Amino acid sequence: MEINWSAVLGIVFTPVIAFLVGVTYGGLTRRITARIQNRFGPPFYQNILDIIKLYSKESNINHGVMQHLGPVFAITASVTTLFFIPVIKDSPVFTNFSFNGDLIFLLYIMVFGSLGMALGAGQTGNPNSAIGVSRGLSQLVGYEVPFVMALVAIMVQFQTTSLNDLLAVQDHFTKWIIFQSPFAFLAAILAFLGMMGYAPFDVVIAPAEIASGPPSEFGGKYLGLMLTSRSIFTFAKLVLFTDIFLGGAHDFITLIIKTFILYMIPVLTGIVFPRFRTEQSIRFFWSWPLFFGILAILVVVF
Amino acid sequence: MNKNLYNENQTIEEIKNTFHTAEIKLQRESRIIVKLRSDLIPPFLSYAKNYLAFNHLAHFSCVDWIEDNEFELVYLLYSYEKNIVVIAKTRISRDKAEFVTIKHLWRQAETYEREIHEMFGINFTGNDRLNEFILEDWDDIPPMRRDFNTIQFAKDNFYTRPGREDAQDVRETITKKSGEKIPDFAKEFSVRNLK
Amino acid sequence: MFNDKEASKIVDIIKNFARKHSLWVVAYGTGCGAIELPPTMTSRYDAERFGIRGSATPRQADVLLITGYLSVKTLKRVIRTYEQMQEPKYVIGFGSCTINGGMYWDSYNTIKALDRYLPVDVYINGCMPRPEAVISGFIKLQQLISEGKADGAKRYRENLEWYRENQRKVIKNWRMPEYNW
Known part of the structure; x- marks a missing residue:
């Protein structure tokens, strides 16, 4: 049997790169937030130090099997999501497992991480976790609807469900889907705000209100796993959006520029906004983003 | 100083006409101190609330006069219409530290009574929530008594x-x-x- | 190549560096000292540049910051909070009330020396300590961590009998759950 060594290389290195980029983005976010609030802010590698510290905790309390498995599910979902997204366009190394029809598969697998976290949080028995999980799943229902609408519009417009085909369509920057189907982009980017969990949609992990919600009983390596998973998942989502709307990237520098610009949208929105309650955020997702999603489908169909 | 004390004087007059035994003193502008027998306190508070428009129980506290072997209960009533504070004082015996509750007049009095019960050991008959409040597991004499x-x-x-x-x-x-x-x-x- | 001792030394250096620069604080703010923490965290003094960050729950925290006096009732809660934290964990006593009772030295309901009940790593004196003093206390803790001297959790585990005896003497009705921390 012949082994495709470039694919193996991609599988090894993609999660590492995703983690490093995601965690650096997280640190930069804290820095940017601090500068906007007229503070100096932590160094950009602060989140890496936090995660090393969490992994080096000497005692890790757990309340049962699911608390071990919850963070593992989350990180599995993040890495799996990442593997089915072509990170670099036309590269034999970083195309990974993306096959025809993977957009629908991604829609399923992206929810899996939240469910794993919900299961882990349910095991701890902390009431704050339960409240956080119920808020998180309600909000999930909120932003999934416009997101799916946007993706359906794109699938109908280009008659494909494959990310590779979508990438092949956008061979010139005038043909990027953000220009070809702007309403779908609007719906998807508004759903993306909710997906990233920054303010105004951070009611799930509201620290002053429900003591950081689902991970309130997680300490040490469990929290470290969750933060790692979050970093990788952030990068995966950014690459997915870049691939769908911004034409992907031929090299890492383009990828970093595009994902960073995309990442700044929820971050900068989050800094200036206060927090929505759960029903307010669902009402938001089901008004303008949903409207844009329906508009995108109508434009495509007629 | 020439201040208009019309409201104060009128209130004092009304209290005097109703409660002949009350010792009334005008402390200063908008402060009236009324000293009463302990059995007249519930009727006085009810009268002040219903007829003189002293709607607000601003405070309720206690003083330990260990030399006289007495506790002094102090009620501060405020009237938003007249802008006057009436301070009703009464003394009860230290040996039999018991008084009637006024929680039917102001509901917040219940909390004040719990606190006074815990800190001075005064039992308010009619208040059924005199359980453990701020101090936990206290088994000494109440800490605000001066013999503590x-x-x-x-x-x-x-x-x-x-x-x-x-x-x-x-x-x-x-x-x-x-x-x-x-x-x-x-x-x-x-x-x-x-x- | 490295032998085991050298390798573990390098790992220790990395660990201590990360621990030192990432202190998540759970601030127990029932005393008046809690008011000094908002200026410490916000733009004027900005403790986040040293990696000091508030944490929402004791499970996630590294530092228990006790701001001000502790009455017997709050001591109970503080002990429970401390025992829920994950090791390595540090305690900072904040203000003269935690050191010798401060202005509450003759009170019937406040403890006067925190280190009899919990293993304190750093004391910050003053009434109140200003944010500069708070940050200098944190930097002292960072020094202790990098030297490996901040071993409060170890001390607590080893001398648990002594700490428990002191705690039980103050908390008369002992109804504390047993934690498998």
Whole structure:
């Protein structure tokens, strides 16, 4: 049997790169937030130090099997999501497992991480976790609807469900889907705000209100796993959006520029906004983003 | 100073006409002190609330007059219409520390009564929530009574870090400066005597 | 190549560096000292540049910051909070009330020396300590961590009998759950 060594290389290195980029983005976010609030802010590698510290905790309390498995599910979902997204366009190394029809598969697998976290949080028995999980799943229902609408519009417009085909369509920057189907982009980017969990949609992990919600009983390596998973998942989502709307990237520098610009949208929105309650955020997702999603489908169909 | 004390004088007049035994004193502008017999307090509060428009129970506290063997209960009522505070005072015996509740007049009095019950040990008949409130697992005499020896209690129960033995008795310094005499009961609890 | 001792030394250096620069604080703010923490965290003094960050729950925290006096009732809660934290964990006593009772030295309901009940790593004196003093206390803790001297959790585990005896003496009705921390 012949082994495709470039694919193996991609599988090894993609999660590492995703983690490093995601965690650096997280640190930069804290820095940017601090500068906007007229503070100096932590160094950009602060989140890496936090995660090393969490992994080096000497005692890790757990309340049962699911608390071990919850963070593992989350990180599995993040890495799996990442593997089915072509990170670099036309590269034999970083195309990974993306096959025809993977957009629908991604829609399923992206929810899996939240469910794993919900299961882990349910095991701890902390009431704050339960409240956080119920808020998180309600909000999930909120932003999934416009997101799916946007993706359906794109699938109908280009008659494909494959990310590779979508990438092949956008061979010139005038043909990027953000220009070809702007309403779908609007719906998807508004759903993306909710997906990233920054303010105004951070009611799930509201620290002053429900003591950081689902991970309130997680300490040490469990929290470290969750933060790692979050970093990788952030990068995966950014690459997915870049691939769908911004034409992907031929090299890492383009990828970093595009994902960073995309990442700044929820971050900068989050800094200036206060927090929505759960029903307010669902009402938001089901008004303008949903409207844009329906508009995108109508434009495509007629 | 020429202040318009019309509201105050009128209130005093009305109280005087209703409660002949009350000792009434106009402390200053918008402060009236009314001293009453203890059995007249519930009718007085009810009268002040319903007829004189003193709607607000601003405060309710207690003073321990250990020399007279009495507790003094102090009710502060405020009227938004007249902008006057009426301070109703009464004294009850220290041996039989019991009084009637006024929670049917103001619901917040229940909390004040719980606190006074815990801190002074006064039993308010009719208030059924006089359970443990702020202090947890307290089994000594109530701590705000003046026969409770705070310093001795703190010494017995809590570890004192060495280095604070030179804590000065402030009262002695103050008496030296002002020429005021320390009463005997206060000398008993002075820091110097406890050493 | 490295032998085991050298390798573990390098790992220790990395660990201590990360621990030192990532202190998540759970601030127990019932005393008046809690008011000094908002200026410490916000733009004027900005403790986040040293990696000091508030944490929402004791499970996630590294530092228990006790701001001000502790009455017997709050001591109970503080002990429970401390025992829920994950090791390595540090305690900072904040203000003269935690050191020798401060102005509450003759109170019937406040403890006067925190280190009899919990293993304190750093004391910050003053009444109140200003944000500069708070940050200097944190930097002292960072020094202790990098030297490996901040071993409060170890001390607590080894001398648990002594700490428990002191705690039980103050908390008369002992109804504390047993934690498998």
